[in-house]
Amino acid sequence: MSDDCVKAYLHECLRWVREAVLAKLDGLSEYDVRRPLTPTGTNLLGLIKHLATWEARYFGEVFGRPFPGPLPRWDDEAERGADLWVTEHETRAEVVDRYRRVWEHADATISALGIDAPGRVPWWADPDVTLFNILVHVLTETTRHAGHADVLREQLDGVVGLDAESMVPSGRRAAFWANRRARIERAASAAELRAGVSSSASPPVRPQR
Structure with a gap:
């Protein structure tokens, strides 16, 4: 070029x-x-x-x-x-x-x-x-x-x-983005819950002797 x-x-x-x-x-x-x-x-x-x-x-x-x-x-x-x-x-x-x-x-x-x-x-x-x-x-x-x-x-x-x-604003597009945001919010909340469950299920770390 x-x-x-x-x-x-x-x-x-x-x-x-x-x-x-x-x-x-x-x-x-x-x-x-x-x-x-x-x-x-x-x-x-x-x-x-x-x-x-x-x-x-x-x-x-x-x-x-x-x-x-x-x-x-x-x-x-x-x-x-x-x-x-x-x-x-x-x-x-x-x-x-x-x-x-x-x-x-x-x-x-x-x-x-x-x-x-x-x-x-x-x-x-x-x-x-x-x-x-x-x-x-x-x-x-x-x-x-x-x-x-x-x-x-x-x-x-x-x-x-x-x-x-x-x-250009559009009611249809607004609904699309609202649904998309809700889906992402659900995924984020589920990931947080999953991480908390995983953390609480981990066995305690034994102190080193």
């Missing part, structure tokens, strides 16, 4: 998963896209803000093509984690628009450079990279956060799906 084919394939995968993450916001209130849904505060709009910040950085300054907009410093402890949540003064439209502008900037970098074009990531232990390394890294990170978004959205209203087309 040629280098151009590899780059095109990775780029297309990245384009698809970006849209999939954004689709998780569709139909939700301002509160629900921002509300913390894990003990560490993970939230849907914060994931978008985080992805925008780091994609801008990886396809920007890493290749000497800085994104034309302010970014928090990566080496400032006071800024650490600020990209993972959205204040009441930031609108959903602003966060989403910024992510889309980051896509345009990143796409231009990907199109302009060869897959072996050199870059430098100063916050990595081994900072010398190529466009291939960064494409794989950003695709991996975006896919990982897409999985987080899948679970967060399901917690909010039960809507599931890999992309906007497959996220």
Whole structure:
């Protein structure tokens, strides 16, 4: 497979998963896209803000093509984690628009450079990279956060799906998932009971003399 084919394939995968993450916001209130849904505060709009910040950085300054907009410093402890949540003064439209502008900037970098074009990531232990390394890294990170978004959205209203087309709510699908969940719950409870019975049936361990 040629280098151009590899780059095109990775780029297309990245384009698809970006849209999939954004689709998780569709139909939700301002509160629900921002509300913390894990003990560490993970939230849907914060994931978008985080992805925008780091994609801008990886396809920007890493290749000497800085994104034309302010970014928090990566080496400032006071800024650490600020990209993972959205204040009441930031609108959903602003966060989403910024992510889309980051896509345009990143796409231009990907199109302009060869897959072996050199870059430098100063916050990595081994900072010398190529466009291939960064494409794989950003695709991996975006896919990982897409999985987080899948679970967060399901917690909010039960809507599931890999992309906007497959996220259409359906009473029939809701019944299917309710039955599936009940079946898994029964299996988990039975396994717990079985483990308890097995443990109580084990003979006592005699002390060594």
